[in-house]
Amino acid sequence: MNKKVLQKLALFSFFLVITVFVHAQEPKVKKTIDSTSVKNLHKLKEVIVTGKKNKYKSDQPSNSLRLNEPLLEAAQNIQIINSQLLADQQVISMADGLIKNVSGLTRLNHWADMYTRVNTRGSRMAAFRNGVNVTSNWGPLSEDLSFVDHIEFVKGPAGFLMSNGEPSGIYNVVTKKPTGRDFGGEATFTLGSFDLYRTTLDLDGKADKAGKLLYRLNLMGQNKKSFRNYEFNNRYSIAPVISYKIDEKTTLTAEYTYQHAKMSDLGSFYSFSPAGYGSLDRNFTTTDPGMEPTNIDDQSLFLNLQHDLNPNWKLTAQLAYFNYQQEGANLWPSTVNPNGTIIRNASIWDASNESRFGQLFLNGEVSTGKIRHRILGGLDLGNKEYKADWGQNHELDLATLPFKPFLAGYQNPTNGYPVWDRITPLSQRAGAGGTINQAYTGLYVQDELGFWDNTLRLTLAGRFTYVKQSSYGAPAEEAKRFTPRLGLSVSIDKQTSVYALYDQSFVPQTGFLRNGGSVKPITGNNLEFGIKKDWFKSKWNTTLSVYRILKNNDLTADPKNAGTESFSVVLGQSEAKGIEFDMKGELFKGLDVIANYAYTDSKVKNTTEGVTAIKAGDRIPGYAKHNINTWLNYKIQTGALKGAGLSAGFSLQADRDSWTWGGQNGTAALPDYFRLDGGAFWQAGKLKLTANINNILNKYLYDGGFQSYASPAYYSWQVEAPRNYRLSMAYKF
Incomplete structure (x- = not known):
C-alpha cells in the first residue's frame, strides 16, 4: 500500500473508532417490539444462516439461492460453510483452504491466491456471488472473507440458478448485509508466520431511529509475505x-x-524439474525482487429490490456490475534443461474483466386442493468480456547462463528485466486473440408439488438458455438449449428425508473444426440419490449422496495438426461417479464437528477415432479418488477454564492425480496427501483469542502436473507452507 492510501485508511479508521465510542456511550433504552417489527427483522436477517443453537450447522439457504425451503426438503446436496467455522479455522480468503469443509472438493492452485478454481465431480464448479454467475475463464478475484457471511455449495447442475455451466455444481458467496440491530460490530487483528499482519473492522447498525435506513461496513488491510523469498500478497x-x-x-x-x-x-x-515432484527445496522460487508486482483493482456493485406482493408471494430484482483491472506479468520457463537448469520467460499479463448482470425472479406458494405448490420463475441476463495482453515476452536468463534451481542464494537475471509497452491501449494489445466474450439469456420455471401434507415433494422444472460467445479469435458460437430438471424428495419423518434428482447442463465452447462445421456445446447429465438426516433434535446433520455424471462433446486438439494448425476434434465422453458424505453440527454440549468423505471416480468413457494421446479409461486430471477431512472444536463449558477450548483436524487425499494430462493412465500420479492442523482459543465476554498451527507435522505438501508437451518433458508443482501459525484477537461491541 502507498502512503496516501495508508493515510486515508488511518483517517477513516479514526472516525470509525470515534463513531464506535459515541454509540457505546448512548444509553440503552428498553424498547417494546411489536409483531410487525419482529416480522420485518426476520426478513432482514433471512440471509444470516449462523445461529447460537448450532455453531456450524445451517438449515436454510440464502434468498439468493432462490429455493425458499429448508435444506432438509431440497432434492439436492447443498452444503453451507458459515462465518463461525471460517473464524475458528482463521480462513481469510476463498483460496485459503476452506474447501476442506465440504466433501469431494479440490482446488487447481495454478492461480495461487488470485483466483479460486474449485473442482468436484469431474469438473470445475461455477463461481457465484449473491446469486450472480461471475465465472469467467480467468477469474473472478478470490473474495476476501472479511465481507463474506457464508458460502453455499450446490452439488450437481442447478437449473434454478444456471444451465450454461459444468454439471459438477456451483458455489455461491453470500456477502454480509445489515441485520437490523441498533449498533454493533467486531474488530479483529491477526498476525502469523511469514510476516502476516491483518486487521478487519465490521460495523452494523441503523442510520435512523425508525430503522428504515440500515448500514453494514467492512474494512480490511493485510500485509502478507511467504516462506519463499520475494513473494508477497x-x-x-x-x-x-x-x-x-x-x-x-x-x-x-x-x-x-x-x-x-x-x-x-x-x-x-x-517449482520445475525433470527429476520428478519434490526434487527441489521447499522454499525454491523462480521470481526475482526486480520484477514489478502485479496490481489488481476489483470492484462490484449490487442493487437488490425485494417486494412482498402478499404474505405468500415475493418478487426480487437485482442488477450487478463487476469491473476487474490488472497490470502484471507471469513467469514460466521457456526451457527446462535435462540437467535441471531453467531459462525463465516473463510474459506481460495486463487484463480487464467487465461484466453486467440482470435478474428478476418470483417465489410463491399456492395450494390446489390438497397439493401445495412452491413456485419459482425468473429471468437471467448476463454479459461478460475479458481482455488480456499475453503477447509481450522477455527471457530473464541467457541460454549460456541459465538459472540454476539447485543453487542457494540470489541469482541475477543474466538477460536483464523486461520493459513493457503499456502506452498502447489494452483493447488494441489484446486484439481478437486475447478477448473472450459471452452473453446469455435464461428463462426458467419450477414447481415443487407437495403431497400428503408436504411429506412427498415432486420438483418439475425447466430452463431455456441462449448463449453467444467467442474466445481467442475463434468464430462466435451460439447455443440454445432447454434443460429439464426432475426431483423427488420424501420426508421419512420430521428429521429424515431421501431424494432423487435428474438434472442437465451445457457448456458452450469455441474452436476450429477441420471440416468447417460448428462446434457443439458440452452437455452434462446428472443422476443422483441421497439421504439427509438431522440428529438429536437437529443438533447435527448428515448428508449421503451417490451420483453419476456423463459429459459429451468436450473438445481436444486435432491429432492431425501440423505446424501452426490449431484445429480441434471432439474428445468423446467422460463419466464421473462417486459417493459423498458430509456431517456437521454439535455432537454434544461444547463439541462441534465437521467431517466429510468423498469417493470420486472420474474417467474418459470413450474417445473419438484418431485421438491417441487420451484413451478410454484414462482418469480426469485434478482429483483424488479418496478425500477425507475432519475438524473438531471443543469449548469448555464450566469451571476455571470456561470459555477456553481446543481445535484439531486433518485432511487426507489418497490415490491422487495430477492437474494435467500425460503419464500412465492419462495423468502423472501424485503421492498421497496428509495434513494435520490444530489450535486453541479462549473467549471471555466480547473478547476472543484464537491460535492455530497449520501443517503441524511440517510435511512437504504439494500439487502439480507433468508438462508432457515440452522437450524434454518436466514436472511442475506448487508447495504448501511448512509448519506455520496464526494468532488473532477479536472484540465484539
Missing part, C-alpha cells in the same frame, strides 16, 4: 452496504465492494 478491501425500507413490503439494498491486491509474480509459486 498485500491487500485491502472496503465493502459498504446500505439497505432502505421503502415501505412495509419493499426493501432496496445497495452494495459496493472494492478489493485491491498487490502481489508478487504468480510464477514464484512453482
Whole structure:
C-alpha cells in the first residue's frame, strides 16, 4: 500500500473508532417490539444462516439461492460453510483452504491466491456471488472473507440458478448485509508466520431511529509475505452496504465492494524439474525482487429490490456490475534443461474483466386442493468480456547462463528485466486473440408439488438458455438449449428425508473444426440419490449422496495438426461417479464437528477415432479418488477454564492425480496427501483469542502436473507452507 492510501485508511479508521465510542456511550433504552417489527427483522436477517443453537450447522439457504425451503426438503446436496467455522479455522480468503469443509472438493492452485478454481465431480464448479454467475475463464478475484457471511455449495447442475455451466455444481458467496440491530460490530487483528499482519473492522447498525435506513461496513488491510523469498500478497478491501425500507413490503439494498491486491509474480509459486515432484527445496522460487508486482483493482456493485406482493408471494430484482483491472506479468520457463537448469520467460499479463448482470425472479406458494405448490420463475441476463495482453515476452536468463534451481542464494537475471509497452491501449494489445466474450439469456420455471401434507415433494422444472460467445479469435458460437430438471424428495419423518434428482447442463465452447462445421456445446447429465438426516433434535446433520455424471462433446486438439494448425476434434465422453458424505453440527454440549468423505471416480468413457494421446479409461486430471477431512472444536463449558477450548483436524487425499494430462493412465500420479492442523482459543465476554498451527507435522505438501508437451518433458508443482501459525484477537461491541 502507498502512503496516501495508508493515510486515508488511518483517517477513516479514526472516525470509525470515534463513531464506535459515541454509540457505546448512548444509553440503552428498553424498547417494546411489536409483531410487525419482529416480522420485518426476520426478513432482514433471512440471509444470516449462523445461529447460537448450532455453531456450524445451517438449515436454510440464502434468498439468493432462490429455493425458499429448508435444506432438509431440497432434492439436492447443498452444503453451507458459515462465518463461525471460517473464524475458528482463521480462513481469510476463498483460496485459503476452506474447501476442506465440504466433501469431494479440490482446488487447481495454478492461480495461487488470485483466483479460486474449485473442482468436484469431474469438473470445475461455477463461481457465484449473491446469486450472480461471475465465472469467467480467468477469474473472478478470490473474495476476501472479511465481507463474506457464508458460502453455499450446490452439488450437481442447478437449473434454478444456471444451465450454461459444468454439471459438477456451483458455489455461491453470500456477502454480509445489515441485520437490523441498533449498533454493533467486531474488530479483529491477526498476525502469523511469514510476516502476516491483518486487521478487519465490521460495523452494523441503523442510520435512523425508525430503522428504515440500515448500514453494514467492512474494512480490511493485510500485509502478507511467504516462506519463499520475494513473494508477497498485500491487500485491502472496503465493502459498504446500505439497505432502505421503502415501505412495509419493499426493501432496496445497495452494495459496493472494492478489493485491491498487490502481489508478487504468480510464477514464484512453482517449482520445475525433470527429476520428478519434490526434487527441489521447499522454499525454491523462480521470481526475482526486480520484477514489478502485479496490481489488481476489483470492484462490484449490487442493487437488490425485494417486494412482498402478499404474505405468500415475493418478487426480487437485482442488477450487478463487476469491473476487474490488472497490470502484471507471469513467469514460466521457456526451457527446462535435462540437467535441471531453467531459462525463465516473463510474459506481460495486463487484463480487464467487465461484466453486467440482470435478474428478476418470483417465489410463491399456492395450494390446489390438497397439493401445495412452491413456485419459482425468473429471468437471467448476463454479459461478460475479458481482455488480456499475453503477447509481450522477455527471457530473464541467457541460454549460456541459465538459472540454476539447485543453487542457494540470489541469482541475477543474466538477460536483464523486461520493459513493457503499456502506452498502447489494452483493447488494441489484446486484439481478437486475447478477448473472450459471452452473453446469455435464461428463462426458467419450477414447481415443487407437495403431497400428503408436504411429506412427498415432486420438483418439475425447466430452463431455456441462449448463449453467444467467442474466445481467442475463434468464430462466435451460439447455443440454445432447454434443460429439464426432475426431483423427488420424501420426508421419512420430521428429521429424515431421501431424494432423487435428474438434472442437465451445457457448456458452450469455441474452436476450429477441420471440416468447417460448428462446434457443439458440452452437455452434462446428472443422476443422483441421497439421504439427509438431522440428529438429536437437529443438533447435527448428515448428508449421503451417490451420483453419476456423463459429459459429451468436450473438445481436444486435432491429432492431425501440423505446424501452426490449431484445429480441434471432439474428445468423446467422460463419466464421473462417486459417493459423498458430509456431517456437521454439535455432537454434544461444547463439541462441534465437521467431517466429510468423498469417493470420486472420474474417467474418459470413450474417445473419438484418431485421438491417441487420451484413451478410454484414462482418469480426469485434478482429483483424488479418496478425500477425507475432519475438524473438531471443543469449548469448555464450566469451571476455571470456561470459555477456553481446543481445535484439531486433518485432511487426507489418497490415490491422487495430477492437474494435467500425460503419464500412465492419462495423468502423472501424485503421492498421497496428509495434513494435520490444530489450535486453541479462549473467549471471555466480547473478547476472543484464537491460535492455530497449520501443517503441524511440517510435511512437504504439494500439487502439480507433468508438462508432457515440452522437450524434454518436466514436472511442475506448487508447495504448501511448512509448519506455520496464526494468532488473532477479536472484540465484539
